[in-house]
Amino acid sequence: MGRPRSFDETAVLDAAAAEFRVHGFADTSTEQLCEAAGVRRSSLYNAFVSKDELFVRALERYVAGFRERRAQVLADARLSGAERLRALMEGVVEEERAAREQGHAAGCMVVHSMMTPDLRERDERVARILDRDLREHLDLLEGAIRAGRLDGSIRADADPHEGALLVMTVISGLRVTAQAGVEPGLLRQIALNGLRSLLD
């Protein structure tokens, strides 16, 4: 009963995440969010309590999306361990390439949130989401690295945990480097070189 919602809640979250990932929390106004989502302010506040609440939900959805795509790649038994890592990096590069076509870098909600301790402190849920995402990401990466050691595509002397942290570090670094306007082709090279300790 009552008029149904005319917009897709998840579409709004995606639009919000798209803004937050490039501008970060503080530099994204509710105005921008309405604009990007194509929703009036009243509707937005009616559906999502506050900017903080919207951010948390957008972050949740953002990491969930990555979690899924990551799992898809990193646990794909058809690929060797090394191929999984390469495919993962390719995904990042592709994202940056697509963003570049729009005239900016892709940005990253996780990098922004990690770099902003105040955000984590103001809402413990943000900290929880980031911690969980990190753990899961590292677990998947370690799995892929172990698989690679078994199938011979990854150096046998590579430590899975250290290797996983390296992959995370390179991805975060790429997010920053991409902001300088470095071309996707170069980003790919950087990514592969960065993982050389695992792949050779």
Next chain:
Amino acid sequence: MGRPRSFDETAVLDAAAAEFRVHGFADTSTEQLCEAAGVRRSSLYNAFVSKDELFVRALERYVAGFRERRAQVLADARLSGAERLRALMEGVVEEERAAREQGHAAGCMVVHSMMTPDLRERDERVARILDRDLREHLDLLEGAIRAGRLDGSIRADADPHEGALLVMTVISGLRVTAQAGVEPGLLRQIALNGLRSLLD
């Protein structure tokens, strides 16, 4: 003539940079800045026009400091090319170790500023400073890599430009990873593994 300034201008800039590097521009209030610098608001505004102006000057000084320390290491003819890169990474790790003792990660004004396109747009000086810093950083790195290729400490097939970008990427990535609370020892391992394509 007149009462002399009782505080050291550069000390205030350093204190401001210390705040900005962990909280970023938007999440640092003028209150915090006064507090950190031990200066009254009136004095601060008297000496530095505005928060924006203070930020630009703090950023200038921040990158100048790094520029100097970098040049010291990366152009040290007594070290092999590889040793210079290792010393550079050691500096980053050491910074994070020191910050960790204070209970937080070191942060980075450059990473924050790079990730915040709005900042670069609002003040072209910020863009100029970042661009110049990037160029100089890459130049120094390329020099060290070339030196390493000659002295045999760096792989002969390493492309200097790609290598320099890799080093920058790894450093930026470390700034993010450090925020997750990873121990300095691990950070060092990550750094070395990340540069494996150059050092082996």
Next chain:
DNA sequence: CAAATTTTGGATTCTGTAATACAGAAAGGC
């Protein structure tokens, strides 16, 4: 001592923006 300038401390103003309020139209279910 006089002039100049900064400091202190607090009060005040200004501004951007998050958030609320509201009236009427629209779109469903019962």
Next chain:
DNA sequence: GCCTTTCTGTATTACAGAATCCAAAATTTG
């Protein structure tokens, strides 16, 4: 046709934080 809910559009409020102002004390030079 009635009830409920959401939508549009605009207007208003609330608040945080940047910036200004001020009067009195302090510290220097000449």
